[in-house]
Amino acid sequence: MTPLLQVRGIEKRYGARIGCADVEFDLYPGEVMGIVGESGSGKSTLLNCLAGHLKPDAGQVIFDTRADGPVDTVTMSEPARRMLGRTDWAFVHQHARDGLRMNVSAGGNIGERLMAVGARHYGDIRARAVDWLDRVEIAENRVDDRPSAFSGGMQQRLQIARNLVTEPRLVFMDEPTGGLDVSVQARLLDLLRGLVRQMGLSALIVTHDLAVVRLLADRLMVMKDGHVVESGLTDQVLDDPQHAYTQLLVSSVLQV
Amino acid sequence: MTQDYNFAYLDEQTKRMIRRAILKGLAVPGYQVPFASREMPMPYGWGTGGVQVSAATLTPEDTFKVIDQGSDDTTNAVSIRKFFEKTAGVAVTEETEKASVIQTRHRIPEAALREDQILVYQVPIPEPLRFLEPRETETRKMHSLQEYGLMHVKLYEDISQHGAIATAYAYPVRVSDRYVMDPSPIPKFDNPKLEMAAIQLFGAGREQRIYAVPPYTKVVSLDFEDYPFEPTKADHACDLCGAEDSYLDEVILDDAGNRMFVCSDTDYCRSRREAGHVGRLGEEAA
Numbered sequence: 167m168t169p170l171l172q173v174r175g176i177e178k179r180y181g182a183r184i185g186c187a188d189v190e191f192d193l194y195p196g197e198v199m200g201i202v203g204e205s206g207s208g209k210s211t212l213l214n215c216l217a218g219h220l221k222p223d224a225g226q227v228i229f230d231t232r233a234d235g236p237v238d239t240v241t242m243s244e245p246a247r248r249m250l251g252r253t254d255w256a257f258v259h260q261h262a263r264d265g266l267r268m269n270v271s272a273g274g275n276i277g278e279r280l281m282a283v284g285a286r287h288y289g290d291i292r293a294r295a296v297d298w299l300d301r302v303e304i305a306e307n308r309v310d311d312r313p314s315a316f317s318g319g320m321q322q323r324l325q326i327a328r329n330l331v332t333e334p335r336l337v338f339m340d341e342p343t344g345g346l347d348v349s350v351q352a353r354l355l356d357l358l359r360g361l362v363r364q365m366g367l368s369a370l371i372v373t374h375d376l377a378v379v380r381l382l383a384d385r386l387m388v389m390k391d392g393h394v395v396e397s398g399l400t401d402q403v404l405d406d407p408q409h410a411y412t413q414l415l416v417s418s419v420l421q422v
Numbered sequence: 423m424t425q426d427y428n429f430a431y432l433d434e435q436t437k438r439m440i441r442r443a444i445l446k447g448l449a450v451p452g453y454q455v456p457f458a459s460r461e462m463p464m465p466y467g468w469g470t471g472g473v474q475v476s477a478a479t480l481t482p483e484d485t486f487k488v489i490d491q492g493s494d495d496t497t498n499a500v501s502i503r504k505f506f507e508k509t510a511g512v513a514v515t516e517e518t519e520k521a522s523v524i525q526t527r528h529r530i531p532e533a534a535l536r537e538d539q540i541l542v543y544q545v546p547i548p549e550p551l552r553f554l555e556p557r558e559t560e561t562r563k564m565h566s567l568q569e570y571g572l573m574h575v576k577l578y579e580d581i582s583q584h585g586a587i588a589t590a591y592a593y594p595v596r597v598s599d600r601y602v603m604d605p606s607p608i609p610k611f612d613n614p615k616l617e618m619a620a621i622q623l624f625g626a627g628r629e630q631r632i633y634a635v636p637p638y639t640k641v642v643s644l645d646f647e648d649y650p651f652e653p654t655k656a657d658h659a660c661d662l663c664g665a666e667d668s669y670l671d672e673v674i675l676d677d678a679g680n681r682m683f684v685c686s687d688t689d690y691c692r693s694r695r696e697a698g699h700v701g702r703l704g705e706e707a708a
C-alpha cells in the first residue's frame with residue numbers, strides 16, 4: 167500500500183535555533199499519528215511544515231494526491247498546495263478563533279469550504295451545514311448564530327465540522343483539546359474518535375496530553391529539542407518506553 | 423482663457439502615470455492596478471480617485487458631465503464639473519447624449535452609452551473581498567489564485583439572515599470570467615448595464631487603485647442557483663415622467679407620509695418629460 171504521507175528529512179530553523187530537524191515517517195491511510203513532547207520541542211513547527219503553513223529549510227512532504235499520486239507538496243506550486251489545503255487536507259487549530267471566521271454564522275463557516283470548491287446551491291450548502299452541526303452535536307437552530315455566541319467547546323466542534331465537511335483525507339490538529347475544561351475535553355475526544363472511525367480519517371495530532379494520544383492515536387512520535395527521540399505503536403511506546411525522555415514523560419504524567 | 427493650472431490640474435507626468443494604470447486596467451479587465459494617488463484640492467470621499475482618472479482622460483475637445491446618485495446638480499457634482507471647467511476649460515453638459523466623458527458616483531445613466539463615451543466611477547472601497555478578509559496580502563493572493571469562495575460566503579450570510587440576497591449596492595461581479603470586482607456602490611439594478619459599449623474606468627483615490635471594464639466585456643453578477651441575481655427597483659413608475667424602466671428615488675413630500683417616486687437619473691427624466699411623457703404627479707411638478 168502507498169503511504170498517504172511520506173515525510174523525509176524535514177528541517178526548520180529559526181535563525182540559529184532548531185525548530186525541528188531530521189524528521190522522517192510514513193503515514194498510511196486511516197492511520198492516526200500522535201506527536202507528543204514538552205513545550206518548545208518543535209511539535210507545532212513540524213505540523214506547520216507538513217501542512218504547508220511553514221516552508222521547511224530541507225526535506226520532502228510527499229502526499230498521495232488523488233489525481234497524480236505521490237507528489238512533494240513542499241515544491242508543488244502554491245495554487246496546488248492551497249487547493250489541497252481546502253480539499254483533501256484540513257487543519258484544526260488549538261484556538262478555535264484562529265480556525266473560524268468569527269464574524270460569519272456557523273452555517274457560513276461550515277459552508278465556506280464547499281463554496282470554495284464550487285458549490286453554488288444555497289439549499290444544498292445549508293442542508294450540509296445543518297447535517298454537520300448535528301454530527302458535532304450542535305443544535306440545528308444555532309446555524310445562523312455567530313461563533314462568538316458559542317462556548318469554547320462548541321467553537322472547537324464547529325471548527326471541526328468546518329474542516330471535515332469536504333471529507334478531507336488528512337487532518338492536521340494542533341492541541342485540539344488544549345485550553346478546554348476537562349469534561350469538555352472528554353466530550354470532544356469522544357466525538358473526534360467517532361468521526362475518525364466513521365470517516366476512516368488519517369490524522370496527525372499534536373498534543374501535550376498523553377490521554378489524548380492513548381485514545382486517538384495508533385502510533386506515536388515523541389519529540390525533544392526538535393528531534394524525534396522515539397516512535398512506535400502508541401501502546402508500546404506508552405507502556406514500554408525505551409528512551410529516557412519518554413520514560414520521564416510517561417512517569418510524570420502517570421503521577422498526576 | 424488665462425490658465426493658472428496645467429490642463430486638467432495634474433502635471434503631465436502624473437497624467438502619464440495614471441494613463442499607464444488605466445491602460446493596464448483595460449488590458450486586465452477587473453484587476454485592481456495600484457497607482458500613486460495625488461493630493462487633489464478636495465477631500466477624500468469627494469471622488470478624488472474619479473477626478474484623477476477624469477483628469478488623465480479628458481482632452482480639450484471633450485464634453486464633460488458629472489452625476490452624483492444620478493443627479494447633475496448636487497454639490498459634489500457641481501463642484502467637480504466646475505473644477506474641470508476651470509482647470510481644463512472643457513465644455514460641460516447635463517445631457518448624457520452629448521457627453522464624451524461622464525464621471526459618476528453611485529449610478530450608471532439610464533440611456534445606453536455609446537462606443538465614443540467613457541464612464542468614470544468614483545470608488546470608495548475597491549476590494550470586494552475586504553468585508554470578510556481584511557488582510558491585503560491575503561486578498562491579493564485570493565485574486566491571483568481565483569479563490570473566490572468567500573464572495574459566496576457573503577451572499578450565503580445575506581440569504582441566511584434576510585431570506586434573500588439583501589446586498590442592494592456594490593453588488594459583486596465577475597469580469598470576463600476572471601476577476602471578481604466591486605462595481606462601486608451603484609444599485610444592483612444597474613449591474614446588467616455594466617456590459618456596455620462605452621469604456622468604464624474606476625478610480626479609488628484613498629485606496630490608490632484603478633480598474634477598468636473594456637467595451638462589450640462579459641460581466642456576471644454573483645449568485646446561487648436557487649437564489650438567482652435580480653436587478654430590483656422600487657415597484658412604481660416615475661411620478662414625474664411615468665418611466666417604468668428607470669431606477670427610482672423615493673421622496674418624502676410632507677409630514678403626513680405622502681411620498682413620490684422619481685427617476686434618480688435627472689437627465690433621463692427631463693428628456694422624457696420634454697418628449698411629452700407625463701407621470702402621476704407630472705403636471706404639478708412640471
Ligand SMILES: Nc1ncnc2c1ncn2[C@@H]1O[C@H](COP(=O)(O)OP(=O)(O)OP(=O)(O)O)[C@@H](O)[C@H]1O
Pocket residue numbers: 180183184185186203204205206207208209210211212374
Ligand atoms: N516564529 C518563531 N520564531 C522563532 N523561534 C520560534 C518560532 N516559533 C517557534 N520557535 C522556536 O522553535 C522551537 C519549537 O517551537 P514549537 O512552537 O514548534 O514548539 P511546540 O512543541 O509546539 O511547543 P508548545 O507545546 O509550547 O506549543 C522553540 O524553541 C521555539 O521557541
Ligand SMILES: [Mg+2]
Pocket residue numbers: 209210211340
Ligand atoms: Mg505548539
